[in-house]
Ligand code: ADP
């Protein structure tokens with residue numbers, strides 16, 4: 001993974017400030033969680049890092065490289081959303097392979113990497129199924145595999161476990177942490193769930209009204225005397 005740096009990032013929609021002067025340094029390989037009320041700007045921040053939206057001012061760099069002139073498709077970023085967003089008419093394997101199709105990766109290499117990801121997420125043998133034949137937790141594991149198969153610099157996850165029940169959430173939390181460790185990937189993770197933030201994160205950023213209200217390790221933020 002690569003480090004992510006935001007410097008004085010501002011964004012408004014129709015004159016309303018949504019992100020107000022956000023500066024933040026996330027080191028390579030860290031698990032950084034964004035917590036905060038709905039509407040506090042968490043998704044907007046991820047979209048700007050992904051290049052789906054542009055900041056009005058300020059800088060974003062990934063691996064020390066300024067992203068200002070780099071469109072979304074040229075940023076080496078993986079994304080996972082709450083609703084999985086798999087292609088319903090493509091097999092699980094094709095969904096995972098999709099990210100590699102626009103890159104110069106040979107057929108053999110694609111097959112090998114798809115198989116490797118299927119194994120990592122515990123879905124070997126499910127490559128020919130359709131997403132609708134899988135459970136929610138399994139579909140989200142496919143979405144995770146699709147994001148990771150490109151070996152991204154950064155993995156952005158916007159409430160990825162929000163639609164899943166408690167038991168499945170816990171097993172996915174473990175799986176995401178395992179993937180973070182084995183790939184050394186930098187993860188930016190949005191959640192509403194404090195307990196989830198506490199369990200998973202190296203750094204927690206608490207957002208409020210477009211600003212960073214607090215930032216620290218889970219221990220710093222929660223171990224109150
Ligand atoms: P969060 O992820 O913390 O819930 P968001 O980043 O989704 O917050 O939204 C922050 C604010 O920006 C909200 O008030 C939302 O209505 C507004 N907003 C987000 N996207 C747009 C958009 N494309 N146009 C106008 N307002 C938007």
Ligand code: ADP
Pocket residue numbers: 093094097107110111112114115126127128
């Ligand atoms: P193709 O006809 O090009 O092999 P598919 O649509 O069947 O295309 O698959 C797309 C990609 O997914 C291919 O690169 C293939 O290597 C990979 N793939 C397809 N099925 C599987 C599977 N069951 N296990 C692993 N990889 C698969």
